[in-house]
Amino acid sequence: MVRGTQLHxxxxxxxxxxxxxAGFGFLLLPILLVLWLSFFSNEILSLPPDGYSLRWYTSLVAKREFVDGFGLSLEVAVLATAVGLAVSLPASLVLVRGRFPGREALLNFLMAPLIVPAIVIGAALYIFFIQIEIATDVPLSGSAPGLVGAHVLLTIPWCIRLLTANLVGLDPAIEEAAASLGARAWVVILRVTLPLIWPGLIAAALFAFVVSFGNLEISLFLVAPGETTLPIAILQYLEWKADPTIAAVSTLQVLLIGAGLVATDRIVGLARVI
Structure with a gap:
């Protein structure tokens, strides 16, 4: 009987x-397929391939739309991540340590961009910016501040989620002990709270960067004329061609994000903060 139970x-x-x-294989299969396609030598995708080549990777340097798109996406993602963290950190401290009416409503409001489709957010922001331009003559639509501000909305929910999770696991007695020894509130935050939740800060920065860097819908509405982000450049390229260049670009994106995830896991351990 015992042997049968052990066998079971x-x-x-x-x-x-x-x-x-099997689940991991199902998730990785599309990525592996894109990686494989990026080495095809023939321009028209067909199976089996005529051969394998690295020319799609080497030709990316000469394609200004991808280079410029990568630069703009990187710039917007870095700025949106920095601003998103600056907004989310005090908000998370208030949500976790504060006890006030409307706390749950405020949390739901800050997390709303995770629920509302990005295409709806992009369209709403575009109309909102146009109305502001009409009323104040301040050009927000098609401007860098408008695009960064829109991407900040995407980063806030991820930062709030990760930072609040870390703050909830932090014993308030540690902060109270520092305050009882005469440390001011801002000193407690800088010298006690932040060093203890820095894994959450790094994880929040990583996820915010990834969300902003890969966004397409909001950027389509708010990008300036003559400029393009990397996801938009990929979409526009696919309108005219379907060669392995897109597979090469996608592979580099996956490698960039994967390297960030691995580095974050090595530094702080993602299992501790997610």
């Missing part, structure tokens, strides 16, 4: 492990 448990663990690995 072993079979259950094997079935569970097989299901997990």
């Amino acid at each position: 448990e072993r079979l259950g663990r094997l079935a569970y492990g097989a299901a997990v690995w």
Whole structure:
């Protein structure tokens, strides 16, 4: 009877492990397919390929739309991440440490961009910016501040989620002990709170950067004339061609994001903050 139970448990663990690995394989299959396609030598995608080549990677340097799009996406993502963290950190401290009416409503408001489709946010912001231009003559639509501000809305929910999770796990007695020794509130935050939640800060910065860098919908509405982000450049390229260049660009994006995830996991351990 005991031997039968052990056999049943072993079979259950094997079935569970097989299901997990099958799930991972299903998720990785599209990425591996894109990686494979990026090395095809023929311009028209067909199976089996005529051969393999690195020319799609080397030709990216000469394609200004991708180079310029990468530069603009990187600039906007860095700025949006910095501003998003600057806004989300005090908001998270208030939400976790504060006790006031409307706290849940404020949290739901800050997390709303995760619920509303990005295309709806982009259209709404475009109309809102146009109305501001009409009323004040301040050009926001098609401007860098308008685009960065829109991307900040995308970063705030991720920063709030990760920072609040870290603050909830932080013992308030540590901060109270520092305050009881005469430290002012801002000193407690800078010298005690931030060093203790820095893994959450790094994880929040990484996820905010990824969300902003890969956004397409909001950028379509708010990007300045004559400029383009990398996702828009990819979309525009696909309107006219379907060669492995897009697979090469996508592979580089995956490698960039993957390197960031690995580096973050090595520094702080993603399992601790997610």
